[in-house]
Amino acid sequence: MEKIKKLTAQRLFMPIFCLVIMLIAAVIASPDFFKIGVQNGVLYGRIIDVINRGSEVVILAVGMTLVVAASAGTDISVGAVMAVVAAVTCAFTAGGQQSVNEYINSPILGALLGILVGVLCGCFNGFLVARLKIQPMVATLILFTAGRGIAQLLTNGQITYVRVDSFKMLGASIPGVPIPTAIFVTVLVVVLTAVLIKKTALGIYSADANNIGLNLELDAILAVALGGNSLAGGKFSLLGAVIGAYTIQTLTTTLYAVSVSSDQIPVYKAIVVIIIVSLQSPELGRMIHRMKAKVSASAGKGAA
């Protein structure tokens, strides 16, 4: 009993517990969830899918955790900023054309330019929050509103394609290496952030040029909350956010596996999230405690 109490008191207990439950549910829903195969020299399987697709959410969740911890606010503009960064990178690499089969400009330069734009967006948000003391949610609302518009203007409302194999490498896999590249990027970002955090609290904005982050800000915020980080700021755990991100991704992949269509998935996500967040709420515990007290009090009266 003592041991169990000690275990549940751990900060990371709830997030890990949620992830485990999620994984069990996933196996029940689709028994071949943990099956891993090799296809075209790349590891393949649902669990790999979770880790791979979860990369964006993990990176965003890590950045979001820092923002939440430092400013007690949420950055709701991450998805829109991702869209801008992706638009900048692709538009630059493709030289402003809609679809290219070879680089017009250097992709590394494009990526750097994209990251620079991302950092600039971060600076803008940071300036509003830190210097002008505007609530983070309000400050990032500006870019949230404008971001997608700017991205659309940059690409003329078209989808820009960069059809070059080496560009796809970051999104898929490096030839000969069986692990999807995105996982490397994720690990790198998490480790770098963890190192950086010891010295200073910086917000990191990163984006994958393959995907425009629609609704990702929501996933990222949920990941932070699921990771047991209080959205009111203060203490935080990067690992918790990472676990939270994978929990969300497991949920998404499981739902796909049981063939729920992509636009219906949000219903289940919402229900699961509300249940998990309610469980984490200390108020619920107090409420149940009070109810128990009431019941036992009335039982006592009945006995007397």
Add this chain to the structure above:
Amino acid sequence: MKKEGRKLDGNSFLLVITIALFVILYLVGIGMFKNQGFAKTQNFLNLFISNAGLIVIAVGMTIVMITGGIDISVGSVVAMVCMILAWTMEKAGWGAIQTSAFVLCIGLVFGLVQGWLVAYLKIQPFIVTLAGMFFARGMTAVISKEMISIKNETFLSWAQCKIYLPFGGYTNKKGMLIKPYIYPSVIIAIVVLIVIFIVLKYTKFGRSIYAIGGNEQSALMMGLNVKRTKLKAYVLEGFLASLGGLLFCLNTCSGFVEQAKGLEMDAIASSVIGGTLLTGGVGNVIGSLFGVLIKGTIEAFITFQGTLSSWWTRITIAAMLCFFIILQSIFAAAKEKRKK
């Protein structure tokens, strides 16, 4: 006492700026597009016609924002309401009155659940309504992934019932007098605006909302039932969101999954531009009305101009949002200084 007067001055000053901005924008529009009919009374009324739903939703948003909360689920709720209206009338054969009453009840329940989670379980409003947003949008897809057009005659007669105004008419080239008109939805929106204005200003419930938003701790000390008031605010807001959805549906007469995407941001931006503080405690539905009208005017600009991409609406609104937020923070900083 003097301090109180000053504080009101700061906030009403923001309201004056918002109204002035709207008037200037509109006058510029008249100057630029006079030949295309921007100056007609009908063009002004069109602002209300196409934004009737948004006015009601922005009013609801203002209430919640005054308590210090936020509701980002409204856009999805509008989509869900439109879909339910379309589905029940076209696929299940319900009457227009029944189904309208039904969606308003759904709005109440939606508000009740979100309000309970926010007020009693003390989960951040942002997270709760984020889940609400996911839920409502997903539910829309569960009901039907295809777009459903409404062909119910009673509903269409509501949607197309023109109410002609006795003033502001003009005679066209053929010598016919053309009177400006509005739809019933505009009247509903304005009635809602007036009722909520009175409720916020003169009732105990309205004043409690301001007190809670201003300082929850002292509101509690004063003996206000913070939890219940918050719950009521969210229930009212849920109801207004579904009513707004109903008015929105009268404009579009259809339901589809992607409907009203981003509407929550329009509503929040309108409230903020209208002088509502996201920290809570300060806000005014009249300001929110002008916020909506400014957004409508920018949209009208882009329509009249013809060549600009519709994305410019979003960018202009964001720029304006930025301007007002910075203005608010300057006022807040000045107030802090005076206190010291």
